[in-house]
Structure formats: structure tokens, C-alpha cells
Amino acid sequence: MSGGHDVAWRRAHERAVAEGRSFYIDPASGYRVFTELAHLERGTCCGSACRHCPYDHEAVPQHRKR
Numbered sequence: 001m002s003g004g005h006d007v008a009w010r011r012a013h014e015r016a017v018a019e020g021r022s023f024y025i026d027p028a029s030g031y032r033v034f035t036e037l038a039h040l041e042r043g044t045c046c047g048s049a050c051r052h053c054p055y056d057h058e059a060v061p062q063h064r065k066r
């Protein structure tokens with residue numbers, strides 16, 4: 001991932017969290033990405049290695065950890 005995209009999604013995430021939203025559109029891929037708020041509301045790790053995991057990817061299989 002390039003530095004430019006990296007900054008863009010960080011900004012998109014920060015804005016979404018500030019607005020209390022559960023997802024944002026990834027600037028590079030156009031996909032929906034769950035914000036940290038959505039994960040906190042869920043309460044447990046889904047094991048999908050989400051970008052904004054607040055649980056340190058605890059349910060993610062070892063081979064999928066980044």
C-alpha cells in the first residue's frame with residue numbers, strides 16, 4: 001500500500017469516528033471498512049483481521065495476522 005493511500009484511509013477513518021459512524025468507504029478500493037466504533041459495539045473479535053481492530057486481532061488465525 002502506498003503512503004498516499006495510507007494517509008487517505010487514516011483520515012477517512014478519523015472523520016468517520018468523529019461523526020460516530022460505523023463504516024467509511026476506503027478511498028483506494030471503494031469498499032466499506034468498519035470503523036473502530038463498529039468493532040467496539042460488536043464487543044468481540046470477528047477473526048477477519050479488520051483494519052481497525054481494537055482487540056489486537058485476538059480471534060484471527062495466526063497465519064492470517066499481518
Ligand code: SF4
Binds near residue numbers: 046047055058059
Ligand atoms: S478482526 Fe479485529 S476488528 Fe475484526 S472483529 Fe476481530 S477484532 Fe474486531
